Amino acid sequence: xxxxxxxxxxxxxxxxxxxxxxxxxxxxxxxxxxxxxxxxxxxxxxxxxxxxxxxxxxxxxxxxxxxxxxxxxxxxxxxxxxxxxxxxxxxxxxxxxxxxxxxxxxxxxxxxxx
Amino acid sequence: xxxxxxxxxxxxxxxxxxxxxxxxxxxxxxxxxxxxxxxxxxxxxxxxxxxxxxxxxxxxxxxxxxxxxxxxxxxxxxxxxxxxxxxxxxxxxxxxxxxxxxxxxxxxxxxx
Numbered sequence: 001x002x003x004x005x006x007x008x009x010x011x012x013x014x015x016x017x018x019x020x021x022x023x024x025x026x027x028x029x030x031x032x033x034x035x036x037x038x039x040x041x042x043x044x045x046x047x048x049x050x051x052x053x054x055x056x057x058x059x060x061x062x063x064x065x066x067x068x069x070x071x072x073x074x075x076x077x078x079x080x081x082x083x084x085x086x087x088x089x090x091x092x093x094x095x096x097x098x099x100x101x102x103x104x105x106x107x108x109x110x111x112x113x114x
Numbered sequence: 115x116x117x118x119x120x121x122x123x124x125x126x127x128x129x130x131x132x133x134x135x136x137x138x139x140x141x142x143x144x145x146x147x148x149x150x151x152x153x154x155x156x157x158x159x160x161x162x163x164x165x166x167x168x169x170x171x172x173x174x175x176x177x178x179x180x181x182x183x184x185x186x187x188x189x190x191x192x193x194x195x196x197x198x199x200x201x202x203x204x205x206x207x208x209x210x211x212x213x214x215x216x217x218x219x220x221x222x223x224x225x226x
Binding site for chain 1: 118122145146148150156157158159160163165181203205207208213215216217218219
């Protein structure tokens, strides 16, 4: 089944403790992206990647890191999480990153930073 | 920069009522426009899209027309069902899809 998977689905952590949220897609897509969803703000793009070893900042990159060493994986790293990073996170992918393409979303990761 | 504005709701309707969710956008050039739907506890999934002016996207009884003159992409459905209860997001991409901009989402509740 074609899908985007994220792990973990739920995470509670404390301020300053490094964490990684994994994202993997099995559709051989070139483009991958991370979003955070907050009430009243919709989804905001954190980082995106057009291809392996190519990443770029979205609208809200502060406090996050990403890497794209393989085409299928795009982990999101929070080196020193803070409470304002409590949010619902979505990973997404699309075939080429063209503007007309559909994005395919993972099921989401709910993060609580205490 | 690019932006999307949509009615935030919540919108509560009775089954078989007519639905309109307004969406307007600000963008240079010719963006592609999308409606995504998020069912409870799930990720977003594409509902419909339009990639050029005057295109109409349609799916599952929902429709939206890309109106460049009014910079709008309003979502409509003639007769909603309880199963349509979800959050609906209007979104646009520009250029090579690198920057995907979403509206705040509209929560729809349909009562039997």
